[in-house]
Amino acid sequence: MADTAIRTRTQKPAPAKGRGRKVGRLPRAAVHHPWWFALPAIAVFAAFFLVPNLLNFYYPFTNWSSYHPDIAFTGLDNFKTIADDGSLLRAIRTTLVYALLAAVFQNGFGLLLALLLEADSRFNRFFRAVFFLPVLISALATGYVFQALLNQDGAVNGLLGTNIPWLGSTTWTLVLVTVIHGWKWMGLSMLIYLAGLKGIPGEMLEAAKCDGAGPWRTFWSVRWPMLAPALTFNVTTALIGSMNTFDIVQATTGGGPAASTEVFNIYMFRIFGQGLYAQASAMSLVLFLVVVAVAIPLVIGLRRREQLL
Amino acid sequence: MSTTANTPSTALPTSAVRRASGVHPAWRYGRPALVLLIAGLAVGVPLWLVAVTSAKPQAEAITPNLDLPRQWQPGSNYEDAVSQGEMLRGFLNSLLVVVPSVALVLILGAGAAWVFARRKSKLVSAAYALCISGLLLPPAVITIVMELRQLGLAGTRPGMIAVYTGMYLSTSIFFMTGFIRAIPVELEEAARMDGATPQRIFRQIILPLLRPVIATATIMVMLYAWSDIFYAFFVLGGGEKATLPLNLYKVASAQLYLNNWHLVFAYVVVMSLPMVAIFLVAQRKIVSGITSGAVK
Numbered sequence: 001m002a003d004t005a006i007r008t009r010t011q012k013p014a015p016a017k018g019r020g021r022k023v024g025r026l027p028r029a030a031v032h033h034p035w036w037f038a039l040p041a042i043a044v045f046a047a048f049f050l051v052p053n054l055l056n057f058y059y060p061f062t063n064w065s066s067y068h069p070d071i072a073f074t075g076l077d078n079f080k081t082i083a084d085d086g087s088l089l090r091a092i093r094t095t096l097v098y099a100l101l102a103a104v105f106q107n108g109f110g111l112l113l114a115l116l117l118e119a120d121s122r123f124n125r126f127f128r129a130v131f132f133l134p135v136l137i138s139a140l141a142t143g144y145v146f147q148a149l150l151n152q153d154g155a156v157n158g159l160l161g162t163n164i165p166w167l168g169s170t171t172w173t174l175v176l177v178t179v180i181h182g183w184k185w186m187g188l189s190m191l192i193y194l195a196g197l198k199g200i201p202g203e204m205l206e207a208a209k210c211d212g213a214g215p216w217r218t219f220w221s222v223r224w225p226m227l228a229p230a231l232t233f234n235v236t237t238a239l240i241g242s243m244n245t246f247d248i249v250q251a252t253t254g255g256g257p258a259a260s261t262e263v264f265n266i267y268m269f270r271i272f273g274q275g276l277y278a279q280a281s282a283m284s285l286v287l288f289l290v291v292v293a294v295a296i297p298l299v300i301g302l303r304r305r306e307q308l309l
Numbered sequence: 310m311s312t313t314a315n316t317p318s319t320a321l322p323t324s325a326v327r328r329a330s331g332v333h334p335a336w337r338y339g340r341p342a343l344v345l346l347i348a349g350l351a352v353g354v355p356l357w358l359v360a361v362t363s364a365k366p367q368a369e370a371i372t373p374n375l376d377l378p379r380q381w382q383p384g385s386n387y388e389d390a391v392s393q394g395e396m397l398r399g400f401l402n403s404l405l406v407v408v409p410s411v412a413l414v415l416i417l418g419a420g421a422a423w424v425f426a427r428r429k430s431k432l433v434s435a436a437y438a439l440c441i442s443g444l445l446l447p448p449a450v451i452t453i454v455m456e457l458r459q460l461g462l463a464g465t466r467p468g469m470i471a472v473y474t475g476m477y478l479s480t481s482i483f484f485m486t487g488f489i490r491a492i493p494v495e496l497e498e499a500a501r502m503d504g505a506t507p508q509r510i511f512r513q514i515i516l517p518l519l520r521p522v523i524a525t526a527t528i529m530v531m532l533y534a535w536s537d538i539f540y541a542f543f544v545l546g547g548g549e550k551a552t553l554p555l556n557l558y559k560v561a562s563a564q565l566y567l568n569n570w571h572l573v574f575a576y577v578v579v580m581s582l583p584m585v586a587i588f589l590v591a592q593r594k595i596v597s598g599i600t601s602g603a604v605k
Binding site: 029031032033034035037038040041042044045047048049050051052053055056059064113116117123124127128129130131132133134135136137138139140141144145146148149151153154155158159183188191192195236240243244246247250251265268269272277280281284285287288291292295299 | 340341343344347348351352354355356358359362372373374375413417418420421423424425427428429430436439440442443444445446447448449450451452453454455456471472474475476478479482497501507511532535536538539542543554557558561570573574576577580581584585588589592596599
């Protein structure tokens with residue numbers, strides 16, 4: 001194995017040459033599945049994903065902005081700025097709360113729908129498609145739809161005959177926006193939970209029934225543990241995906257009221273628009289670190305949970 | 310309700326069997342009713358609001374509500390969205406960015422996934438781990454702008470395509486690698502015995518077998534790229550090359566259009582229809598692809 005790695009590496013500079021001809025000298029794998037099939041993907045990914053992320057470890061420490069003609073190293077100035085004006089902690093707190101609640105709502109709604117629509121009937125198949133519709137509508141459009149619903153003179157207040165400023169609370173609007181996020185993505189979670197439910201062997205449910213387990217007992221003792229892989233996937237994608245949220249927040253609140261829904265990407269967008277590129281980059285680096293700090297323990301923890309159940 | 314006829318429990322003839330299947334009678338009728346209620350409130354109301362508002366004259370749409378339009382004018386609203394909101398150009402711009410991105414993500418991703426799935430060495434594992442890191446890591450959007458400016462790609466379609474491709478390659482590589490690992494190697498070996506080159510094996514064996522996962526990856530990447538506004542803001546900005554979501558944002562936030570909900574929703578409808586159409590056409594493949602890839 002190890003020498004395969006070494007030889008393929010030496011082969012890389014002239015990948016197209018000698019394929020098949022020097023069969024005797026190359027390991028079989030290099031002939032049958034040559035590296036150059038993977039190289040374009042690796043090159044594009046490295047150039048437009050990895051390199052920007054590496055640059056993101058340098059530019060936050062400069063004064064790159066639209067106000068300076070050149071870029072100079074300034075150390076931790078940008079981080080001091082965002083820490084001192086309180087935006088750093090606020091962005092971290094808002095984003096984490098947002099991600100947590102969005103994951104809870106998305107998974108809660110998704111699991112509920114999956115359990116309701118579990119049997120494979122035409123009725124259920126139709127409504128699965130209905131609940132998948134929000135996934136197909138762009139997040140920005142979703143945001144505008146809910147703005148129209150929840151505005152103070154919007155449809156919900158009109159329907160209920162109330163006058164509640166749904167999008168004007170510095171505490172509850174964030175929660176409401178995460179409900180909207182959950183609504184937008186619940187169809188995807190539902191599909192994955194449905195697949196998980198379908199993967200449970202019928203004999204297992206039969207056995208539970210023979211042992212006299214009711215629906216609740218069957219759910220908690222058999223189905224829920226068997227849903228572990230689906231849960232891992234759903235929770236991970238929901239948490240990580242919602243830390244990168246922008247569209248729904250921008251379209252419903254724009255980060256307000258009083259910056260109470262200003263997640264990382266909203267902040268970056270606003271500060272970048274003011275020409276403070278390095279400061280925006282500093283926030284982007286913090287987002288990167290927060291995502292890594294959440295993702296690694298999360299994936300390890302959920303994987304371990306799968307094995308325990 | 311004819312819908313109850315479709316529930317599985319009615320397929321079981323006797324009450325004894327029904328009891329054995331554990332379906333409580335209240336649940337038998339309660340479940341479809343509950344589903345209808347949730348669907349109506351959670352999906353029906355928002356979609357209804359979009360549909361009726363996009364057909365109202367501006368005066369009626371200023372305070373959005375669920376009433377039917379007193380005066381129907383969907384035609385002129387959609388016309389305004391086309392003329393004032395530059396919908397056709399946005400549509401074309403979106404296509405010119407999304408279609409090449411999806412094609413690149415699929416072709417490059419399939420090639421890489423084949424190598425990652427079949428070869429076993431530390432270097433391959435490392436390259437694979439690196440390539441799927443984009444599943445979790447956020448793209449560094451600010452420095453992407455910096456890099457694109459230096460490459461002369463800022464504000465261009467190739468720049469946008471490169472960014473989307475880089476962002477979504479991880480997803481396609483992850484799903485495709487898992488899928489190829491489940492394809493028996495013997496298929497390839499048999500073709501190799503007959504003297505097929507790697508290119509030929511890839512094109513004639515691997516790609517056709519990948520069709521289900523390609524369907525899924527296509528819809529997911531298309532969905533993300535088609536509705537993306539955040540990265541488009543940074544890379545394309547407004548102006549000549551603005552995509553549909555950028556135009557929608559402009560329509561919704563410009564002072565000129567303030568309270569022009571009828572135009573906003575006409576835009577929302579036009580923007581969503583292509584994705585809904587694609588989903589309806591390829592529904593079964595998409596659903597099975599999404600579910601089989603995730604739970605593995």
